[in-house]
Amino acid sequence: MSVRKNVFYGIIAVFIIAVAVLLGAGGTLYKAHAEEKKVVTTGTNVRLRESASLEGEILYNLPLGATLTETARIGEWALVNFNGMQGFVNTQFIADAGAAGSAAVLPGQTAGASGGAVVTPPPQTGGHIVCIDPGHQAKGDNRTEPNGPGSGVMKARVTGGTHGSTSGLYEYQLTLAVGELLRNELASRGYTVYMTRTSHDVNVSNMERAQYATAVGAEISVRLHANGSTNPGVSGALALAPSASNPYVPGIAAKSQSLSSKILSGYCAATGMGNKGVQANDTMTGMNWCTMPVSIIEMGFMTNPSDDANMANPEFQKRMAKGIADGIDAYFAS
């Protein structure tokens, strides 16, 4: 009798422990899903900062594809945990880990259609730092700023830009769409990428965009724009760079022209767009305040029905971004 009783109590005890373990595990999983989110870094050397500001002390340089646990969001900053460290990362350098799964995306392949996490092999280009400036914003700002350091010439802080004559797409929408694709493409090739804006509802002047590129330590600044003309027959891509006689930035003229030429070649090869060449331009505030080689790429004419239809096409936009990235690769390889 006593042996049977012990076996009975033993079975009951095992049963209770098993239920407790299952409940415990279930409870833990539920808590993790409800309160935390896994995100991954989409650039190399993503700064983990002590506070939610570009001025915040850098705690750690996160590698590309690092998995972080996000616990809160404050404006453009996410509060995250990484290997026991807690800090803030700018949300433009992270993506939802669940969005595209954790499968590696190799060079030449594209990320999931969701545009989520891009996890890539180690950097192949030495982690060069690139600033992308998607031209314009939802609303222009006609208040003025100096056309260059020390200049008495005052120009509008930022203009409204052009728009697609047939697509109805605004230039600021096109430049950000291509800018985000370019950021992902460059990050997948090992670059560290900064963007002057990641939404339309901002007010960042052309001078401030140049100063931002300097502040983040960019080695080059790539400014994305599209053209407009009163003649709908005019089509093709061109690039703008300062001339050697630019009164503000003659020192970056040669490299800016080289950068512009390389980007334009890569872009036209990938898209089939007509190549209208590199034009010297010393009137652009956003170039005259630059401290690193800079190029404005006018990706096509939104007033031309063919250019407009092509550039409004998301599949074509991927080729645009790839071509610009090819040009940037060629610039750093030269």
Ligand SMILES: [Zn+2]
């Ligand atoms: Zn523009």
